[in-house]
Amino acid sequence: MTSVTSLTAQVQQRLANAISATRPEADADPLLRRSDRADFQANGILALAKKAKANPRELATEVVGHIVTGDVIKDVEVSGPGFLNITVADRAITGNLAARHADGERLGVPLKEQAGITVVDYAQPNVAKEMHVGHLRSAVIGDALRGMLDFTGEQTIGRHHIGDWGTQFGMLIQYLFEHPGELAPAEDVDGEQAMSNLNRVYKASRAVFDSDEEFKERARKRVVALQSGDKETLELWQQFVDESKVYFYSVFEKLDMEIRDDEIVGESAYNDGMPETARLLEEMGVAVRSEGALVVFFDEIRGKDDQPVPLIVQKADGGFGYAASDLTAIRNRVQDLHATSLLYVVDVRQSLHFKMVFETARRAGWLTDEVTAHNMGYGTVLGADGKPFKTREGETVRLEDLLDEAVQRAAEVVREKAQDLTEVEIQERAAQVGIGAVKYADLSTSPNRDYKFDLDQMVSLNGDTSVYLQYAYARIQSILRKAGDVRPAAHPELELHAAERALGLHLDAFGDTVFEAAAEYAPHKLAAYLYQLASLYTSFYDKCPVLKAESPEQVRNRLFLCDVTARTLHQGMALLGIRTPERL
Ligand code: ARG
Numbered sequence: 001m002t003s004v005t006s007l008t009a010q011v012q013q014r015l016a017n018a019i020s021a022t023r024p025e026a027d028a029d030p031l032l033r034r035s036d037r038a039d040f041q042a043n044g045i046l047a048l049a050k051k052a053k054a055n056p057r058e059l060a061t062e063v064v065g066h067i068v069t070g071d072v073i074k075d076v077e078v079s080g081p082g083f084l085n086i087t088v089a090d091r092a093i094t095g096n097l098a099a100r101h102a103d104g105e106r107l108g109v110p111l112k113e114q115a116g117i118t119v120v121d122y123a124q125p126n127v128a129k130e131m132h133v134g135h136l137r138s139a140v141i142g143d144a145l146r147g148m149l150d151f152t153g154e155q156t157i158g159r160h161h162i163g164d165w166g167t168q169f170g171m172l173i174q175y176l177f178e179h180p181g182e183l184a185p186a187e188d189v190d191g192e193q194a195m196s197n198l199n200r201v202y203k204a205s206r207a208v209f210d211s212d213e214e215f216k217e218r219a220r221k222r223v224v225a226l227q228s229g230d231k232e233t234l235e236l237w238q239q240f241v242d243e244s245k246v247y248f249y250s251v252f253e254k255l256d257m258e259i260r261d262d263e264i265v266g267e268s269a270y271n272d273g274m275p276e277t278a279r280l281l282e283e284m285g286v287a288v289r290s291e292g293a294l295v296v297f298f299d300e301i302r303g304k305d306d307q308p309v310p311l312i313v314q315k316a317d318g319g320f321g322y323a324a325s326d327l328t329a330i331r332n333r334v335q336d337l338h339a340t341s342l343l344y345v346v347d348v349r350q351s352l353h354f355k356m357v358f359e360t361a362r363r364a365g366w367l368t369d370e371v372t373a374h375n376m377g378y379g380t381v382l383g384a385d386g387k388p389f390k391t392r393e394g395e396t397v398r399l400e401d402l403l404d405e406a407v408q409r410a411a412e413v414v415r416e417k418a419q420d421l422t423e424v425e426i427q428e429r430a431a432q433v434g435i436g437a438v439k440y441a442d443l444s445t446s447p448n449r450d451y452k453f454d455l456d457q458m459v460s461l462n463g464d465t466s467v468y469l470q471y472a473y474a475r476i477q478s479i480l481r482k483a484g485d486v487r488p489a490a491h492p493e494l495e496l497h498a499a500e501r502a503l504g505l506h507l508d509a510f511g512d513t514v515f516e517a518a519a520e521y522a523p524h525k526l527a528a529y530l531y532q533l534a535s536l537y538t539s540f541y542d543k544c545p546v547l548k549a550e551s552p553e554q555v556r557n558r559l560f561l562c563d564v565t566a567r568t569l570h571q572g573m574a575l576l577g578i579r580t581p582e583r584l
Contacts, residue, residue: 001103002099002108003103003109003110003111004096004099004100004103004108004109004110004511006096006508006509007072007088007092007093007096007505007508008034008508008509008512009512010072010092011032011040011072011088012030014067014068014072014073015030015032015042015044015063015084015086016029016030017066017068018063018064018066018067018068019048019063019066021066022059022062022063022065022066023048023052023059026048026051026052028045028047028048028051029044030042030045030084031044031047034505035085037079037085038075038077038085038086038087039086039088039501039505040085040086040088041083041084041085042083042084045059045063045082045083045084046081046082046083049082056081057078057081059082060078060082060083060084061078063084064076064077064078071089071091071092072088072089072092073086073087073088074087074088074090074092075087088505090492090495090496090501091492091493093501093504093505093508094491094494094496094504094557095490095492096108096508097504097507097508097560097561098490098560100507100508100564101488101490101560101563101564101567105567105571107510107511107564107567107568107571108511109151109510109511109514109515110511111152111153112152112153112154115152115153115154115155116154116155116340116341117154117155117156117157117337117338117339117340117341118149118155118157118340118341118342118343119156119158119159119333119339119341119342119343120142120145120146120149120156120157120158120159120343120345121142121159121160121342121343121344121345121346122138122139122141122142122143122145122146122158122159122160122343122344122345123135123138123142123143123158123160123252123259123345124138124160124161124163124266124346125162125163125244125248126162126164127162127163127164127169127240127241127244127266128168128172128198128202128240128243128244129163129198129202129244130199130396130398130399131247131248131251131398132396132397132398132399133389133396133397133399133402133453134380134381135399136381136399136402136438136442137345137347137378137381137442137447138345138346138347138378139257140255140438140439140442140443140577141345141376141378141442141443141447141523142158142345143257143577144439144443144523144526144575144576145343145345145376145518145521145523146158147574147575147576147577148514148518148526148575148576149518151514151518151575152514152515152518154518157263157333157339158259158263159263159265159329159333160263160264160265160266161265161267161325161326161329162244162248162264162267163266164241164244164266164267164268165266165268165271165325166267166321166322167223167319169222169223169226169237169240170219170220170222171206171209171219171222172201172202172205172240173219173226173233173236173237174205174219174222175201175205175208175209175219176201176205176236176240177222177232177233177236179204182197182200182201182204183197183198183201183239183243184243185239186239186242186243186245186246189243189246190246190250191246191247191249191250191251191400192247192250192400194243194244194246194250195247197243198240198243198244198247223319227319227320237268241266241268245264250400251399251400251403254403254404254435255403255435255439256431256432256435256577256579257577265329267322267325269329270328270329271320271325273328273331273332274320274324274325274328276328277313277324277327277328277331278294278314278320281294281296281313281327281360281364282294284363284364284365286360286363286364287313287360290310291316292316293312293315293316294312294314295310295311295313296310296313296356296359296360296363297310298310298311298356301352301355301356309352311353311356311357311360313327313360322353323353323356323360326353326354326357327357327360327364327366330342330357330366330367331361331366334366334368334371335366339371340370340371341371341372341373341374342367342371342372342373342374343376343521344373344376345376345378346376346377346378347377347378347380348377348378348448349377350375350377351375351377354373354375358375361373374521376447376521377447377448378447378448379447379449379450379451380450381450381451381452381453382450382451382452382453383452383453384453384456389453402438402453403434403435405455406434406435406437406438406455406458406459407431407434407435408430408434409434409455409456409458409459410429410430410431410433410434410437410459410467411427411434412459413461414430414433414584417461417471420583421583425583429583432470432581433459433466433470433581433584434459435578435579436470436573436578436579437455437458437465438458439576439577439578440458440465440466440527440576440578441453441454441458441466443523443524443527443576444464444524444528444531445524446522446524447522447523464527464531466573466578468531469530469531469534469569469578470573470579470580470581470584471584472534472537473566473569473570473573473580473581474580474581474583474584475541476537476563476565476566476569477566477583478583479547479562480559480562480563480566483547483555483559486547486552486555486556486559487556487559488556488559488560488562488563489556489557489559489560490557490560491553491554491556491560493553494553494557497540497543497544498543499536499539499540499542499543500544500558500561502536502539502540503533503536503537503540503561503565504561506529506533506536507533507561507564507565507568509529510529510568510571510572513525513526513529514526514572514575517529523576526572526575527576529572530569530573530576533565533568533572534569537562537565540561544558545558546558546559547559
């Protein structure tokens with residue numbers, strides 16, 4: 001592995017050196033950014049001049065005198081009130097890309113020097129319940145964030161905090177206890193059967209629960225038995241968990257997402273630690289007794305009538321809930337897993353819950369200044385009409401139905417374009433295109449915003465869609481195949497066309513973009529980068545003939561640009577969890 005320093009970073013360094021050579025006492029940021037006028041523009045001299053009470057143009061001219069040019073930087077010009085316009089040498093662009101090309105999958109992107117451990121809490125459906133679009137978002141965003149973080153060298157640990165504990169299980173277990181055999185063994189069912197069994201048992205038990213007071217009482221006692229670890233009760237509970245897992249796995253497989261069993265650590269896993277969590281909080285005075293319950297108050301969090309809203313650690317009846325499991329999970333993640341960052345990919349509607357949980361953990365010293373905790377709260381999925389996504393009958397949409405429909409729509413698109421594909425190949429591509437479309441639509445919007453689930457738009461070949469990116473990739477592969485024996489090779493001595501320069505500079509920024517997007521937990525920044533990459537490639541392809549270029553060197557160099565583009569698209573999409581088929 002050889003890491004490559006991006007041209008942006010190299011130019012930045014040169015400018016910083018020149019600034020300190022001019023004004024040794026100043027440590028000004030050159031404020032470098034990509035520009036249309038030249039390759040880069042630096043605006044930092046203005047602030048520096050203001051501070052030093054100097055004439056900005058004169059200062060800029062002085063700085064230019066100290067900039068080392070000739071290799072990386074071809075030309076620097078002072079413009080406007082004191083900006084610097086910087087042009088990079090063609091040779092440096094091709095040279096940098098050649099080093100990336102030689103580095104295989106990592107494309108010269110270095111690994112973080114001080115990597116931490118991030119525990120990513122994502123894809124957390126609830127046992128015995130159907131998954132909905134909210135769970136889709138958590139899974140898709142969480143998986144992409146993990147991919148990006150891992151690529152930077154951060155170590156990630158997944159935690160699927162599934163809803164597998166709580167009072168609702170009393171009713172289910174009691175029903176199963178009284179009607180043995182209603183739930184087929186998990187090893188005998190597929191995902192769909194598992195969910196339909198669970199639904200049936202849920203409905204049947206609900207009906208008894210609502211109509212039979214004595215059953216209600218038995219169900220209540222069952223909750224106590226569950227929490228105190230009664231063996232027979234736990235066995236029945238386990239049946240619900242196992243049956244649900246069959247269903248979860250089938251959905252995750254459809255989503256083309258790998259979920260590891262050892263990372264499914266649900267609410268129940270923290271059951272044993274919850275009494276201690278409560279005891280410690282009470283001893284430290286972080287939590288107090290109020291009307292029999294153990295709660296934590298916050299000055300700034302108030303509800304209606306300006307009454308403080310507390311976090312409930314333990315209910316008056318002694319039961320522990322959602323907050324207690326999250327607090328216990330924090331102790332485990334920080335103290336046992338040694339996490340330096342905790343990331344929760346959970347609906348924004350739970351952000352108050354997390355705010356209170358984090359604050360409580362900080363007061364208790366379980367979260368220290370060395371550990372960051374963040375709720376990546378995502379917005380709501382809306383229907384094409386802009387209202388929360390529901391079926392025409394007003395019910396929540398079943399996740400599998402939605403995914404199946406996406407794949408079906410994708411099949412239509414693929415079939416229309418397919419020239420030499422067999423039916424089997426069409427179906428295989430359709431899955432990659434359809435699921436990719438669903439993921440990309442989610443990831444290309446800033447996570448905290450709502451977005452419209454609009455399949456027509458998602459599988460469109462025009463616009464900011466994954467299909468557009470997948471076609472760009474497949475087109476490049478087809479060119480590389482057509483080139484046959486002519487292999488891509490860098491020729492740094494060649495002068496570059498403006499479209500080649502624009503493409504090349506963008507390709508060189510891949511690693512910087514992934515680092516920025518990972519640090520900000522912003523997959524949409526990577527998506528936007530990839531979309532722009534495909535657009536720049538399209539204009540390069542329009543303006544610069546590849547196989548018919550004027551010289552053999554030119555052909556090879558352009559094939560090389562094609563190849564670096566393809567690999568960057570492939571890697572970038574892979575980080576987002578999206579496939580790039582070789583042919584479409
Ligand atoms: N199962 C919960 C739900 O469906 C999400 C769990 C989020 N994670 C957590 N640590 N609380 O709403």
